[in-house]
Every structure is written in C-alpha cells, then in structure tokens.
Amino acid sequence: MASIRLTQEQNLLKDSVQRLFGDLYSFEERRKIVQSPAAFSEDIWARAAALGWLPIPFDEDEGGLGGGVVDLNILFEQIGRSLAVEPFLETLVAAGGVIRRSTHERRAEWIDALIAGRLHGAFACMEAHGRCEPDEIQTLATENDAADGYVLSGRKINVGNAEQADLIVVWSLLRRKGGRDKAALFAVTPDAAKMKLDAYTTIDGRRAASIEFDQTPLARSCLLAEGSAATRIFQEVFSDISLALSAEQVGAIDALIEKTADFARGRRQFGSPLSKFQAIQHMLADMTIQAELARSLTHAAARAAHDGDPDAPALAAAARAKSDAAGRFVAETAIQIHGAIGTTQELSIGHYLKRNLASGCQFGGYRDFIGRFIAQYPLENCGGAP
Amino acid sequence: MTASAMETADAAFRQQVKAFLDEKLTPDLRRAGKMMSSIFSDFDSAMIWHRILFEKGWIAPAWPVEFGGAGWTPAQRVIFQEECALAGAPSPLPMGIQMLGPILIRYGSAEQKKTLLPRILSGEDVWCQGYSEPGAGSDLASLRMKAQIDGDAFILNGSKIWTSFAHHSNWIFCLVRTEPDVKPQAGISFILVELDRPGVRVEPIVSLDGEVEQCEVFFDDVRVPRENLVGALNQGWEIAKYLLEHERGGYSYFAAIGKQLNQISELASEYAADGYRAFDDPVFVRELAEAEIDRLALKALEERILDGAVGEDAGVFASLVKVIGSELGQRVDKIALSLLGPDAMPVQNGSLSFGYNGFVRGPDSGANIANRYLNNRASTIYGGTAQIQRNIIAKQLLRL
Secondary structure, three states: OOOOOOOHHHHHHHHHHHHHHHHHOOHHHHHHHHHOOOOOOHHHHHHHHHOOOOOOOOOHHHOOOOOOHHHHHHHHHHHHHHOOOOOHHHHHHHHHHHHHHOOOOOHHHHHHHHHOOOOOEEEEOOEOOOOOOHHHOOOEEEEEOOOOEEEEEEEEEEEEOOOOOOEEEEEEEEEOOOOOOEEEEEEEOOOOOOEEEEEEEOOOOOEEEEEEEEEEEEEHHHEEEEHHHHHHHHHHHHHHHHHHHHHHHHHHHHHHHHHHHHHHHHOEEOOEEHHHOHHHHHHHHHHHHHHHHHHHHHHHHHHHHHHOOOOHHHHHHHHHHHHHHHHHHHHHHHHHHHHHHHHOOOOOHHHHHHHHHHHHHHOOOHHHHHHHHHHHOOHHHOOOOO | OOHHHHHHHHHHHHHHHHHHHHHHOOHHHHHHHHOOOOOOOOHHHHHHHHHHHHHHOOOOOOOOHHHOOOOOOHHHHHHHHHHHHHHOOOOOOHHHHHHHHHHHHHHOOHHHHHHHHHHHHHOOOOEEEEOOEOOEOOOHHHOOOEEEEEOOEEEEEEEEEOOOOHHHOOEEEEEEEOOOOOOHHHHEEEEEEEOOOOOEEEEEEEOOOOOEEEEEEEEEEEEEEHHHEEOOOOOHHHHHHHHHHHHHHOOOHHHHHHHHHHHHHHHHHHHHHHOOOHHHOHHHHHHHHHHHHHHHHHHHHHHHHHOOOOHHHHHHHHHHHHHHHHHHHHHHHHHHHHHHHHHHOOOOHHHHOOOOOOOOOOOHHHOOHHHHHHHHHHHHOOOOOHHHHHHHHHHHHOOO
C-alpha cells in the first residue's frame, strides 16, 4: 500500500502556501482583489513566482521543481481554503500543462516566462455546447496554403483568464488536405486576427470569456500537437485539472467545516449554543463524512496519477465527481447552519458555494464527471475484480 | 523493508491467499459464502470454514503468534479479507476470534489465556456476546443485569438480548453490574459464563427475514466461580470500550461492499442471458457508478487510517467508517434489490442453506438479496447506531 504521507519538501511547500494565504488573503482582502479591474492580484502572482510555486510542475532541467500532482494538490487545497482567485489553474495546470508536454520549439522560452510570472495562459477547451470530450469537439482548424498555416473557426465558452492570457491554448479538430479530421492543440496569441473575446465577470467573481474564431488565420508555428499526441496531452492535462479542482474543493470543505463549527459554538439560541443541538451536530458530522471521503479519494487519485496507474484517469474523474458533490453539500449545509446571515454576500460562506458552482461550469460538472467515470472504468468489475 | 519491497511481499502474500482459497473453497462453501444474507454465515458453513482456517494456522489474523495468531501486518489482514470476500468464502463467527480473543490477550489471567484461547482457535468453544439488554441498547452504560458476590462465586440475575448465535454457543461473555451506587460506567464488570449452567435459558428471536440469528438469554440465580471474572472487579467498562473499538475497527467495510457489488455484476450478467440487459439501463448504470465511486473513496479512507495518517484520531475515525460503510452497504442492497425486481417476491430461505442445489426463482446468485436487504437494516443499529456514531464524530472530532 502506497504511503500517502508528505515528504519534507512537500511539508515546506504546504507551510509556505499556508503562510502566504494566511497573511495576505483575508476575506476582506479578497473582496478588494475581486473588485479590482483585473479581478486578481498581481502582487500575489509575483510572490507565487518568488516563492517557487510557479515552477512546481516543470522538470528540473528546465528550471522547474519536478513536482507532481501531489505537490500541485497541496497548492490547490490552500487556494480552495482561501477562495483565491489567481489563475493558477489556467496558467500553471492547463496552459502550462499543455506546453510542457508539447515538443514546440518555443517550449523552453514559454516555460521560463511562465515560471518568472511573466506569461499568463488560458485553455479554450469547452465547446459552445458545454462539453470538452475529444469526440465532441466542433471547433475546426483547416490547413490553408493562402494563410501559410491554418484557418480556425468555432466558438469556445467559459475560458478563464482569457483577457490576461499571453497564450491561449485551443483544443480543436485539424483538417489537413486529403486527411481525416483529427484532434489538435494550438497556441494562439491575443493579437490574432478575426478572433473575438466576449469577456464577463463569473458568478464567483473571476473573469472569463467566450471566444469566437471566425476564419482566424494561424501560422504553422501555432500548432502544439496533433492526432494521438494531442489527445494524449489533452487527457493528461484534463486529469490534472480534475485533480486540482478536486483538491480545491477539499480545501474549501475544510474551511467551511471549521468556520461553521466555530459559528455554531458562538451563536446562542433558546439559551444554548447551536453546537449543543443534536440536529446541528449531526449536520456537521455529515459534512465531516463527506469531507473525509472526498479527501481520501482525491489523495488516492493523485497518488495513482503520480504512479502512472492504469486506473488513474478514471480515478481522477471519480475524485472530481465526489469532491464536487461533497463541496456542494457541505456549502449548502453550512449556509443552512448559519441561518439568514449565511445567505448574504457579507459572509465568506456563500462564496464557497459560488466557487463550487463556477468551477463546475468551467470544465464540466458532476454529471459530466460521472459520465467520464462510466466511460473509463470497467463497471462490470465493480467491487474489485475477483 | 523499503516501500517497494513491501509491495512485492504483499503481492506474494496475495498470491498465497488466492492459491489457498482456490484449493480449499469447495463449491458448497463458495455458494454458502455468496449466499450470506447477513454479516454472519450460516452456522454450519461458518464452522466448517473455521476448522479449515484453523488447520492452516490462519484463523486468527490479528492475534500475536505466541497465542496462535497468524501474526500478519495490517496490510496483510486487509488483503486476506479482500481475497476472502472476492472468492466468496464464508465468514467464521467473529465473537470468539475477533471480540473475546483480543480481550483475553489484553486483560485475561494466565489461566484464562491458557485454557480458553486454544479452544477459541480450534472452534471447540463457541462464544456469544452478552452486551445489550432490553433496557440498554446504544445507551449501554445503563445495563442492569446483576452479579452479586457470594463467597468465591458470583450470583447472576437479569437478561441479555440481541445475543447473536447464543442458540449455537456454549459460552457467553457478559457485562454485568457489580456496583450499583456509583456512576453507571464505574460499576460494571466483565464475566464469562458457560451456557449450560443451571438457571440459564436461551430464547431465539425471529428476524424480519424469517431466520434466527439473535436470542434473548435469561439468568436466574446463576452461580459462576470468581475465576470467570476478566480483568479487575468494576473494570468492565474499560474492557467494553476496548472491545467496541475492536468491533468497529477490526472490520473492512470496503471489502464487504466490494463483495456486494461483485454480486450485482454477476446477477446483471445472469439477467442479460435471459434478455434483460441492466448495463444498458442508464438509471442502473448511474446508481452503480455512484456507489462504486463511494466504495473507492471508502477504500482510500480505510487505507489512510490503516496507514496511520489520522494519528490519534483513529478511534473516532472508526466511527466515521462505521457510518459510511453501513449506510453505503444499505444503499448497495437497494441497488441489488431494484435489479432483482419482481424476483424478490417469494420467500426462498430454504435455498440459502448449506448444500442446497434445488430450484431457485430468478438467477441463483440473487436468492439471498431480499433477505440480506431486510437483515442489513440492523447494520446502522448494532455496535452503536448511526446516530450515536454521529454524536461521537461531533464531540470527539469536531469538539462541539
């Protein structure tokens, strides 16, 4: 049985992340950050670069720390706790994850810039119909001699960090002359012609955009990967995204339980603290049960991904589904225990619910991940194969 | 040992267990294991399998080797339980091996260890647990059965209820009140009683599935010698708590739920042969997928606990696992029942007995499902109800 205890380096990372968010990311501070024009903190981003969080997933010989999903999950649990809005998911896990798995000639240059905090990324993944799966992609790049490259058409929605991104990774189909359509990943820069961003504020206070590609010309050098290589990269990155979002929910759940238990101890009604009412105790016990299931499955899925276990993609989908449902249940129950005040913008409690909601819109929600699990897991062998 | 050497050793151990099960599990025993409609096997197959494990030296996985245990690591114990569940082995009765054994090893006198432990191992003695009383269920400390000291003996009066397999047992271990005028927990002792002593009467109780597993045991001026006391006088509550933790913590829920899910899959393929393809039914597939995800999460949680990741909270995490495991088990029962559909209607208790190979309505692998569904309603009640476990989580983990 693989041990799930953290190494010394991982404990140091955890301390560093806890300290920074603890010192600089009070709910008040977050409110100011969310209301600023960029809707995230350049200061936090610069500190994340200085403290060595941005190099986490990159190989050591290209300036990274050679960390894996377990290390990323430490970061994302704290992000979830603090409701941090900085685009770690989009830049580090999604765009960074595609770049580092590609063989593009500018790979090293991009990774240097990303690690230094100078390059922001976005992942235009979800189609207008709300799905990301390889066999449901409609956005199409057609090889085109006149453009000496490709022409891209289609519509992507819910692209986080799109306005800030120096590099937008686009998940699409590629039609070469005389060939069959295949999967592809492109790197598109914000100055591309015939590309329209409709940016908006998300329900959890971040910025995202719909992107319309209408015969957008792309140079040949924009291609990051095609065919089975592109699909493999997509699947690996999508797994990393699933695990990071699972870890984020686990952190959010921990914060919600702590805050709600504290509230119940302090709030008196009918002459007694709420925490002494058995109805309230059982609600908090149920929140704890869901927390431990989500945490255990998320850690096991991260470990499986780290070990290259063949079940890893299915486990990542399972962890994402479980943590999404657990996070939703815990946030809803936390609001119920807080009573009327829990339904206001004043308290952080409801913002955890909104984060749960928004994160389920970006790369798919509970139903999508149950579907992914069903597609990838041998359900005929449920219970463990004899 | 390094981590990878340990994994290699565990894999080798798993192979050894598989080979043993392949050799020793006869078709009758396998069917008996599969047809369990409660956490207990039927008495006959439980005892046959007990003796086979005893001969192999594997009957007591968690006991130290010096007392005849297998001396396995926690990881090996889980592997053994997983493989037994997957192979459809019957379960030996847990009262002697899993409950009383660890108590005697920890609290028993030299004489008790010498005479009683070997007879638990061999299956010569069959034990039952005298804990609950008609007026003391989850609120165990309120128990009233009296043990009065009379010279070198105790005189017992009162009754015990929900004593599983008392009608097949020759011994009972009891919690009794030896001190009436102190805090309830402080006046309880742990006593061993032969069931053939004058004044003991065992009355069977019929459960919802029409089977007898539970009994009520009456004690009317029953005289037992002082040597039958375990530990010190009035140390019973401490022993009970130790035992409760063993009872809760010594059982792997994910393996038991895995066995239930295996059966559902087998049942679905039997129905498919008849023309009903459950795996094409999106409602069934979604329910099954959600249950399997929760089993994987529970497995990961049990592994974290076994790995020591929760440290000194291990006791309260046993409560957490008990709530999750018992409620998930009941959910999986209902998926099985919905798959069985109209075939749950007839009573088929006869087809569950050891050695049966006659007619079964519906697929053979589904004959126990309705009974197990009914029987398993008890799983969120025994060993401290799901509500008591939530109280424990609230108080001990959340400090409410």
